[in-house]
Amino acid sequence: MGTPFEDMAEMDRLVHEPARLAITSALLSCESADFLFLQRITGLSKGNLSSHLSKLAAAEVVEVHKSGDGRPRTTVRLTGRGRTLVAEHWERLMRLREAARTWTAPVA
Amino acid sequence: MPTEPDFDRLRRLRDVTAGFRDYQGLNLVPPGLLLMGLALLHGRGVEPLFAAIPVAAGLALLVRWYYRRRFGVVEALAGRPRIPAHVLLLAALCVGALFAANLVPPGPVGVGGLVFAAAIALCAYPHWRLRVHHLVVGAALAVASLLPLGLWTPTGEHPLGFTSMVVLTAVGGAAVCVAGLFDHRVLVRTLPAVGTANGSG
Numbered sequence: 001m002g003t004p005f006e007d008m009a010e011m012d013r014l015v016h017e018p019a020r021l022a023i024t025s026a027l028l029s030c031e032s033a034d035f036l037f038l039q040r041i042t043g044l045s046k047g048n049l050s051s052h053l054s055k056l057a058a059a060e061v062v063e064v065h066k067s068g069d070g071r072p073r074t075t076v077r078l079t080g081r082g083r084t085l086v087a088e089h090w091e092r093l094m095r096l097r098e099a100a101r102t103w104t105a106p107v108a
Numbered sequence: 109m110p111t112e113p114d115f116d117r118l119r120r121l122r123d124v125t126a127g128f129r130d131y132q133g134l135n136l137v138p139p140g141l142l143l144m145g146l147a148l149l150h151g152r153g154v155e156p157l158f159a160a161i162p163v164a165a166g167l168a169l170l171v172r173w174y175y176r177r178r179f180g181v182v183e184a185l186a187g188r189p190r191i192p193a194h195v196l197l198l199a200a201l202c203v204g205a206l207f208a209a210n211l212v213p214p215g216p217v218g219v220g221g222l223v224f225a226a227a228i229a230l231c232a233y234p235h236w237r238l239r240v241h242h243l244v245v246g247a248a249l250a251v252a253s254l255l256p257l258g259l260w261t262p263t264g265e266h267p268l269g270f271t272s273m274v275v276l277t278a279v280g281g282a283a284v285c286v287a288g289l290f291d292h293r294v295l296v297r298t299l300p301a302v303g304t305a306n307g308s309g
Contacts, residue, residue: 018114025118029126030182037128037180040299041121073181097115 014059015089019044020052024078024086027062032077061085123235124298128182130231130239131298132175133291136284138167143281150274179299218268220276221253228287241290245283252279 015024019042026041027033039049053076056062061082065075078086124131142164149156229246232239249268258266267275 022118022121025122026125029122029185030128031185032183033125034180034182037125037182037299040179040301041125043300075181075183093115 012089015086020056027078028086032075035074038076120298123238125182127235131291131295133288134171136288138164140281140285143277147274147278218253218266220270221249221268224280225249228283238294242287245287249283
């Protein structure tokens, strides 16, 4: 655990981008989710969501599984590394949030 | 750095994802309608039941299909603490059966209503804040159960007691439907239709 400034410097930009933060935060709360669900939570178009998922998959934060049997379905889950990374990112965000509250609290 | 509303939105999103099935509130509507149907069909024999149960089952399948089609599929984390609504409803009905079989004497308050109230309120676990409507519906049912409504009935028994199962199943069914519709509202508000929310590319 570092100072708020160190925490900010160590922010993972890949995960911190708003749409990717929404995707990874949702995936942290479940085993896996399909493409449609992730589209609903982010409100992104198919192309945009695919682009974000490709970046996350390239960094081995998520695994994307496409099933071809019957109706094609894309399932996304966090990798072990991704789960640790996102959990740490959330801890860092919560610490920064607390620090921000302390700094901006009105003086009695 | 996310702002305070961003944090709230992300937290809400995590809660809804974690309890995705619980927020598919329309799933509670078929059993709720079935309970209300049972009350309406009371005293008309078992034949209408043969029609009502398949209709409720068909409706439940339709709701399941709707959620898969509109909101997608989420595999829940293993070992997540939750009390499924159907388990609580089943427990409430088991307690009701005990009363109906006269194994427990009727009291001055609507015990049946209290059992339903507790079952509906407990469905909010563990997301009390997002599912506060369950607590409100449960509290309303509990207050109605504790009021001396028996004074206005011809038999003198509380209408939400287990001795008058018709009113209890009708009110219980309606309460389940209302709680379910509010769950669905939370889901729709958290997961807006694609194209209405902003996202960066």
